[in-house]
Amino acid sequence: MESLRLEQQKLDKKGNLSKTIGDVQKTIDLLTAAREAVAADGTAAAPTLAKVKRPLKASLDQVNSDIKEIYSAHKDYSKALDKKFKPQPIPASHHDALSSQPALTNRAIAMHLLREGQFDVAQTFLSELESRPKPARHDQDEDSLMQDGDNIEPSHTDFKIPGDMQSQFAHMYTVLDALRRHHNLDPAIQWARQHSHRLDQRGSNLEFDLCRLRFVELYCQDNDPNDYMSGPLKALEYARQTFPNFSARYMRETSSLLGSLAFAPALTSSPYKSVFYNNDAWEHAASSFIREFCAMQGLSEKSPLYTAATAGAIALPVLEKLERVMGEVGGQWTSVNELPVEIPLPQSYLFHSIFVCPVSKEQGTDANPPMMLPCGHVIAKESLEKISRGNKRFKCPYCPVEGHPKEARKVFL
Ligand SMILES: [Zn+2]
Structure with missing residues (x-):
């Protein structure tokens, strides 16, 4: 890696055009000066041209050698x-799971573009998919193709995107833009109020977080040094109108915010400093808004395509090594939906918990799922069958509670 870093440094130093541009400019200057001399005195044309010939050639040679240096650095x-x-x-390219599901892949791409706000690109993508010629099969001659009108290739367009998805995301970006760029809470508060009930059901703090921001905003607004209560009074009025809606769930927070009014003249040295001078609060509200907005559409917070591609990129070196080692020993993957090695991924990329049976130390599978015993301990189905010797009463391997296999429940992770 060190040698690569050195080459990179060399490239940074030599592989740019700054010297060449200077030398080209020198050539231009030479020619411009000659043209001006000839324009000023027509009779001087021949001697001027003769005089410029040598330096011009030297200058052009210089440009050429500059370019050579850049070329060699590259x-x-x-x-x-x-x-x-x-x-x-690319690892696993021969069992490409995506090729059998073109419609799902295309849907993921279209949805990703929509949620990124790339509406034009999404539209172009969708219309090009529609107008795409049906893929022809190469293993057939023309006659049989003509007889066989059926397209057995999996369809690329067999998916639906809800018709209002684009306008929904357009709305999301309007609200986000107001929130992030203009610190304008109105559209977000309006949206949260419209969805208040469902947000509450989800246990979301978004509506309250936005109203707290509004309270802080009013508090700090129009802070006339001669009338320190101008902002806080407005905040108080807002609190009187709004906070009763939140008092059941946010009693502590609302009373704490009201308590801040007592510190109005010296907020910066008060315990409320962190509430009032918190630059992260806006970004926090914005990401909370994205999360709740997507949840209302039945979508995850992050684009699944982004998540899959990033996790794939992180996993690539391990997969590459796996394939190489497997190739060398002539091994094969034994299970279809599992990888024989662990792929270390950051916590935020883990979606499915893995169960390892504490008795057999084997990883749970569809055929051997985790089972919860009446005492609450969980072991794999095969282990349960073993300790219950078919279908008899058994004692839990981890506590004295006895049970019958019938009482065990399958656990879904
Ligand atoms: Zn137990």
Whole structure:
């Protein structure tokens, strides 16, 4: 890696056009000066041209040698890259899980574009999919293709995106833009109020967080140094109108906010400083809004395509190594939906808990799922069958409670 870093430094120093641009400018200056001399005195044309010939050639040679240097710096860097990262096939390309599900893949791409606010690109993508010619099969001659009108290739367009998805996301971006760029809470508060009931059901704090921000905003507004109560009074009025709606769930927070009024003249040295001077609160509200907005549409907070692609990129080196090792030992993956190695992913990319039976130390599968015993301990189904010797009463391996296999329940992770 060190040698690559050195090459990178060399490329940064030599692989740019700044010197060449200077030398090209010198050539232009030479020619401009000659043209002006000729324009000023027509009779001087021949001697001027003769005089400029030699420096012009030298200047052009200089430009050429500049470019050579850049070219060689690029060549060296690309050689170093090739040496470090040997060209390798992308792992698992021969069992490409995506190719059998083009419609789902295309849906994920279209939805990703919509949720990123790339509406034009999404529309182009969808209309190009529609107008795409049906894929022809290469293993047939023309006659049989003509006889066989059925398209047995999986369809690329067999998916639906709810018709209002684009307008929903357009609305989301309007609200976010107001919130992030203009610190304008109105559209977000309006949205939260419209969905108040469902937000409450989800246990979301969004509506209250937005109203707290509004309280802080009013508090700090129009702070006339001669009339320190101007902002706080407005905040108090707002609190009187709004806080009763929240008092059941946010009693502590609302009374604490009202308590801040007592510190109005010296807020910065009060215990409320962190509430009032918190730059993260806006971004926090914005990401909470995205989360709740997507949840209302039945969508996850992050684009699944983004999550899958990022997790895939993180996993790539392990998969690559796995395939290489498997290739060397001639091994095969035994289970279809599982990888034989652990792929370390950050916590935020873990979605499915894995169960390992404490008795057999085996990982749970569809055929051997975790089972909860009447005492609450969980073991794998096969272990349960073993300790109950078919279908008899048994004692839990971890506590004295006895049970019958019938009383055990399958656990879904
Ligand atoms: Zn037990």
